[in-house]
Amino acid sequence: MVKVRGVSKQYGGKKVIDNVSLEIEKGKITSFIGPNGAGKSTLMSMISRLIAKDGGEILIEDQEIGKWKSGELAKKISILKQSNHINIRLTVKDLVDFGRFPYSQGRLTKEDEAYVEEAIRYMELEPMRNKYLDELSGGQKQRAFIAMVIAQNTEYVLLDEPLNNLDMRHSVQIMKVLRRLVDELGKTVVLVIHDINFASCYSDNIVALKDGVVIKQGTTEEIMNPAVLREVYDMDIPIHEIGGNRIGVYFT
Incomplete structure (x- = not known):
């Protein structure tokens, strides 16, 4: 489990995260x-140790995140940020290979190759495995980066707006893949996501933030509530029941 206790972060004297506490449930x-x-x-960047917190604690499996060795943490947590800039020319296969670096240090074993091939298959990238990233559309490139994270095979998978640049079909594909990672492989997935409809359909738990504080956290059913969403977004969002899911008709 990931536990966040009283975490704060400020830039230029302005608090962007203010005394946030939450728990991320395993296998959800x-x-x-x-x-x-x-x-x-x-908040996502602090949980993955990409940026330092100013105060509070972040515990990964009851150990403060600062005490984890980098190599061991990379086998426990993987993260995909919004912006990914690579200055060398890589193929899709080359990129996905990087997901195995914490284990192989650049010398892939048969086991590493198996994880790479499975990730490429998961993301339906076989036809473009040998294409260079600069030859891909934005959506294809995003899928390749997600395949790299899948190949890393960590217990915790953190994704910052993974649906950026994706059309509806590929957005649904990726959310279904993430659902399978949880349901079939027991992974724990954490998303930053703007589309509350996808959040409501595929999430087990939701943390609603505003102005650096947690407005409410709980199950998807608890958060997909007109009163909660009004407080978060300062607008009324109608809620409809579709196939057992509570859907808010709102896209950001």
Whole structure:
């Protein structure tokens, strides 16, 4: 389990995360929702140790995140950020190979190759495995980066707006893949996501943030509530029941 206790972060004297506490349940999909500037990506970056917190504690399996060795943490947590810039020319296969670096240090074994091939298959990238990233559409490139994270085979998978640049079909594909990672492989997935409809359909738990604080956290059914969403987004969002899911008719 990941436990966040009283965590804060500020830039230029302004608090972007203010005394946030929450727990991320193992074997579930937890989504961070909220308007722009709510602190979702900053919180995600602190949980993955990409940026330092100013105060509080983040515990991964009851060990403070600062005490984890980098190599061991990379086998426990993988993260995909919003912006991924690579300055060398790589094929899809080359990129997905990087997901195995914490284990192989660049010398892939048969086991590493098996994880790479499975990730490429999961993301339906076989036809473009030998294409260079600069030859791909934005959506194809996003799928390749997600395949790299899948190949890393960590217990915790953190994704910051993984549906960026994706059309509806590929967005649904990726959310179904993440659901399978949880349901079939027991992974724990944490998302920063703007589309509350996808959050409501595929998440087990939701954390709603606004202005650097947690407005409410709980099960998807508890958060997909007109009163909660009004407080988070400062607008009325109708809720409909579709196939057992509570859907908010709102896209950001």
